Structure formats: structure tokens, C-alpha cells
Amino acid sequence: MNVLLIEMNPFAPVSTPISLGYIAAYLKSKGFATEILTLGEDSSVSPVDLYHYIDSFQPALVGISAYQRTMLCVLGLAKFIKSIDNNIKVAVGGPQATFMPSEALGQMSHVDYICRSSGETTLLGIARAVQEETPFSNLSGVSYRDSDGRVHDTEPLEQPSDLDSYPSPYLDDVFDYSGMGEAIMLTSRGCPHNCIFCYTPRAFNHKITFHSVDRVMEEIRWIRKKGIRRLWFADPNVSYKWKRMEELLDRMLKEELKMQMWLQTRADLVNPEMMRMMKRAGVSTLAFGLESASERVLPKLDKHMSIEKIAEAIRITRNEGIEVELFTMFGLPHETFEDGLKTLEFVKKNQVRIMGNTNSQQMKIYFGTHMSQHYEDYGIRLLNTHRHAYMSIGSQYETNWMSYKEMQTLQDLWRAESLDRGRRIVS
């Protein structure tokens, strides 16, 4: 049976679809012929091309990655796929889907399943059910609409504690390397912290799981063989276990596997010794989450981080010649316009170049965050009360402390200081 996985984002160039890669490798290991289709702003594909491709591959199941700002594409693709063959089952997964309310299925008539749990095991369950021609039986980790139109929620699936139990998308050659400039690595999943604006901790039950260093090394060796010399680590806190990171960098140095690397971590998880080693191994950029430089606002985000700590992390990182990026937001609970200005001033004062990920953006309220469920407790006032059930609050709000107009002014101020007109890489 054939399974097609699609990621479409018309607002960014195509990048390695690492999450879909894991799912594809897993499904292939279980006997399902799986292909990945990625479409970005730099893709050149027509609806007719798409039709021919789907018609010739004949998938019985299509999984589509869903993000807040690609929901129209998701719905459009689902409809398009059903118009080719109404028997093809369509599942949506990814950040937008995990905590999407079940009633959203009522507004997504061409979608059969919403995946809630780990993509690999959840989609395998669906694939097996579709293969056995009982598409709505024995499912876990999903919400689905049965043949009579009734919506059902099933029990969640546990994610394995050992990430190595998932086959590697790199070692299994799931990706096409021909146009790949950099490889995206995912050496750990989840986050044990509790920042009020982030959905990751809840999606992974506040746990963090890791690949072994052996496995990561094997992947890096393979990626280098394919001619790739840049790595982009998508781990939320790559240095969470320093000993593990140290071993990885040490082995890369010993084997002379120098790669240009982009990493992100918490500012309280770095030290000078670590920075020296990272620099030697090829880390070119390290990104930290600052969020806000207001002493009044930052403690209220449950990030448990001080502004001094972030300033220190910037200093020691830069001392080793590593570029610093800072993730910041405005429109946060308790943040006034003046607080927002402080963040911009902090970034300028610390001479972090305002471009790429350092371009600030309004906080987005996604499904799965505490704030999404209890927005009134955070002083959030909705600007759009007629949202589709599949859309979260996103940026359509103002707060008791900042009007929407003030947020737009802040956005303009950031853009005016930006070296690349405010184009952010990570949303």
C-alpha cells in the first residue's frame, strides 16, 4: 500500500521535512511504500503536475503537515486529493493538529483523521487500518469522523522513550539530497519546561527524549558522504544534557567531521568551555529564546530565566566568535508598549544583528498552550470571535496592556531596524 506525506508552505523555501522523514522511514520499515512531497515558495509545480503525480503514485493514505498559517493549503490539498479519488484517506498531523479541537473535523469535510500523538506510530495505525479496509477500527492517537459523520476521539499513544527505535530518515535514504543545502537534525524531542506561550512541553508530556550519540554520529557521517556540510539542529534545547553534547562534539572533532552548525538552546545551558568546543566543532550560530527584556514581563512567562543570564550567554557565545540569534516576541501578557521597546533596545545594546530569526514578531497563541485554553486569565482580548474551529487565536488578539495598533507599531519599529526587511526563518 502506498502512503504519501505532504508538506506545503508557500511562504518559505523548501527545507528538509525532518518530521515527515521520520514518519516515512518508519512506515517504510513496516512495509508501506512511502513518498514525501514538499512544496515551498521556490517550488515550480502546477495543479496538473500534482494531479499526475498523485494519480500515478496512487496513495491509499495521504498525511499532510498542518501549521496555523498553512491551513488553507491543507484544506485545499485535502479537497484536491479527494477529487482525484474519493477513496484516498486524508490525515492531518503536526503542530496545528495535535491539540486541534475535534469539532474542527466538522469544518474540514475532506479530512478523515486528525493525528494527536507521535506521527510515526499514529500514522502506522491508520495505514494498517486502511490497508485492512477497516479504516476506522482499532485506532489510537487520532480523532476521526466515521462513515456516518460522527466524530470520535481515541486514546493517546505513548511515545517510545528510546528515540533510536525509530529508523533514521537519513540512513534509510528517505530524502533526495540533490538540492539539499543543509540537513536538519532532530536529535531530541520534547521539553521539560513550562513557558506559557509554547505548546511543545504539553505535546511531549513535559518529557525530553534523545537519540544516542552513536546514532547521531552515524547520521552525520552519512550526510557528509552525501556532500552536505551544513547542519541545522531543530532540537528545542540541544545542550540540555551537556555530557551528551560534549561527547557528540568531541567525536565529531576526533573524526574530523567539521560541519557548519546552527543550534538553539536555553541561555542557562551554556558555559565558556562549551562555547569553545562548539566553535572548534563548527557551530556558527547559536540561538537563544529571550522573548522579552522587561524585568516585569519575563518572570511572568514561566521561563525561569533572567535577563542578566541571557546577556551573559550572549557575551560568552560571542567571545568565541559564534554568531548569536535571539528569539523575541511582543504582545506578551503584562507587556506594555514601553516594555516592548525595552526588548528592541536590549537587542540593539547587545549588538545582536536584527535579521533572520532575530526579527521579532507578535506572540502567536497556538492550540495546546495553557494560554490558548485560559486566554482571559492572561489578559488576552480576542479580535476575531468567529474563528474556524481549526484555527487557534494566533495573533488576532490584543492585551490589557497593549493594543493591536501598538503591536503593529512595534512590528514597524523592528522592521525599520532589520537588515533583511523583517524576514524570519523560524515562525
Added chain:
Amino acid sequence: MTTSAIDKVCVILGNRDETKLKELNEFLSRLFPYLNLTCSIYVLATSLSEGMPQVERIQKGMKTYLRENLFVRYYLHFVHPVPQGGTGDLGYYEEYYYHPWRRGSSEFDREGYMHEEVPRFMLIPALVPGEEDDELFVGGLVEALKERFPLLSLCLREGTFSLVQNTDLRGRVEKVYYGPDPSETTAEIGCNLFAQDLLETSCVALRSGTLSMAFPCAPSLFITADDGLVYPCMDAFKRGEALTGAYAEVDLEKIIQRCEAVRERERDCRVCREHVIRQFSKLPLPSGRQSEVGILLDRLEVEK
């Protein structure tokens, strides 16, 4: 995936003729499925008043297709001369032309708002100022249009370059296209727009180290509404080498295949690219762009 998607379409409008307009729209509606998922369509008119009703008809067909295909995005560039008048006439042009045109895509603004994304249908006025046009009027028009249209372009030729050199107009539009004199006909202006795109993609490729002078440009089509002729690229259009019977062909797949074949086998893309680079090297472009053109010229010599 095998792909033959058309990236850009240039429609040269003629006189308003109901039959020809109907034929054009029928052809376009069959063409939409073969366009890139994100596609730019340039419609060039001899005047605002002549062009607007025709653009609105084309827009209607595009809307129908977009409603059915939620993953498709279109940029409709309406390229037309700055209308005649003084600052006192701005309200008239806004009320009778630009405002109704903008309103015609409001459903996509609403859709974009509800989905927190940029609208899938972007209308872009591309103004062509004349040498006699009053700077104040052009500036006022740009200012007024900025209120309604998020994106706006200017198409200049040597005789009108001073508009962006002497005023702050450059900062108020999304894009400025440059072309040589005389560049007065819609056909010449259309070629200038595509030539600049070719130059810009060459610059991008140069920066990323992937430039090949002989590499074909992104697939595009030129269509002349008056005679219903279809050209497989800018170079073919300039040379008057149209595909025969394209308008009447029911099976669009055949047309796309023929276009591809012409682009791949019959065109000398290197000569076309060289011509474009040399054309821009003679223009008084902004300094950053000038230096890039210089590097491209050097590269041309190296590859010879």
C-alpha cells in the same frame, strides 16, 4: 515529480473587443491548471480606462479558479500608464476605477484574515508614468493607491528615471522596473518587466554560485489578446515566433509540451540572457544593481 508549470504569464491587451476578450478568458481558464501554484500574471493595457474592464474580466476567471483551489496563489499585475490629470482628479480615478477593482478581491482579503495569512489573490497596480506626467500627480496617485493596495510597482524608462531619483517614490512602492527608451508600447514594457526578472534571477544565481548563462529562464507565456497568439517565452515574443493555433487547441497539455520543446530545443537562451544583461548595463540603474550587472558582464566574457 515531473513538472512543466508556467511561472509567469504576460497578457498584452488590445482594443476592447467582446469576442476577443471572451476567447482570451476561455483560453486563460483552461490555462490556469498548468500555472505554478504561485503564479504572476501581468496584464498590460494602453490606458486605465481601456484596460480596467478587461482586467476585471480576467480577474473574475482567476477568482473562480482560486475558489476551487485553496492551495493556489495569484499575483495579478495590472500594468497601465498613469492616467491623465491633476491632483484634483485623484478622487475620480480612485472611486471609479481602483476602488471597485480592489473590492473585487475582498473575499480573499477576508479569507486571508480568517486564516491569518497573506491573501491568496494579490492585485498589484503597476504604473507607467510618461515624461510629461506631473510628478506631484504621480506621487499623489501612488500615495492614494498605497492606502488600498499592499503592493504597488512603477515601470520606468530612461526618460522617467528622474521620478525615483528626485523624489521619495522609490521607498513607497514595492518594486521599480527599469527599461530603455523609448519603451512606449505595451509589448516593449512587457519585455522590460520580464527582462528585469531575468536579470534579477541571474543575480540571485550568481550570488549562490549556480549561474549558467545558457540555462533557460523560468517557463513563461506571452499572449497577445488582439490576434490571439501565444508565445513560449520573451525571446520568441520579441522575434514574433508564436505557436500556431494555440488559442484554438482544446488540449492544453499539447500546448504546454510544445512550449517546453521550443524552450529546450529551439531557443538560444544564452543570447537572450546576454542581450538582457547588456541592455541593463547601459541604463543608469541604482548603484547596487549596477555593480551586479558589471559582475554579470564579466561573467559573460569568461564564459565566452
